[in-house]
Amino acid sequence: xxxxxxxxxxxxxxxxGLVFGIYLIDAKNTSQLVYVEGSSLSVVTEKSDFKKGExxxxxxxxxGTVPLTFSDSGYGLRITGLYGILMYSPWISEEExxxxxxxxxxxxxxxxxxxxxxGSTALEGLYKISAxxxxxxxxxxxxxxxxTIWK
Numbered sequence: 001x002x003x004x005x006x007x008x009x010x011x012x013x014x015x016x017g018l019v020f021g022i023y024l025i026d027a028k029n030t031s032q033l034v035y036v037e038g039s040s041l042s043v044v045t046e047k048s049d050f051k052k053g054e055x056x057x058x059x060x061x062x063x064g065t066v067p068l069t070f071s072d073s074g075y076g077l078r079i080t081g082l083y084g085i086l087m088y089s090p091w092i093s094e095e096e097x098x099x100x101x102x103x104x105x106x107x108x109x110x111x112x113x114x115x116x117x118x119g120s121t122a123l124e125g126l127y128k129i130s131a132x133x134x135x136x137x138x139x140x141x142x143x144x145x146x147x148t149i150w151k
Contacts, residue, residue, distance in 0.1 A: 039135035040064035041143045056112045062102035068133040076132035
């Protein structure tokens, strides 16, 4: 038969593996779009892991019930590295500069080809995509998500 210690160790391993797996599923939750009452902004990507050079589509969604305004034509969108260094912010044409607001449930889509503002290609790593707007009372509404670029 099996020794009691072997059964105990295998049992502890199975339970800890299950608990750690549930934790990882929770930590890697990709549901980025949640509608709430009041002011809310959601930053949504189609997935969280991208290949190097793959286009990253980013949707900014007003997921609240009040209109949001933005201080710049890029809707406050910023892509930074792990340490907060700005890698990319969108350039918007003159025609699109007239729209600086998102009504409830309204969204705007951006695409990042992994080219930084200085013209170089983004390296593999973790990037933070954030956007910042303001509600009717002037309160800041900010949301972010992270994506990983792999080889």
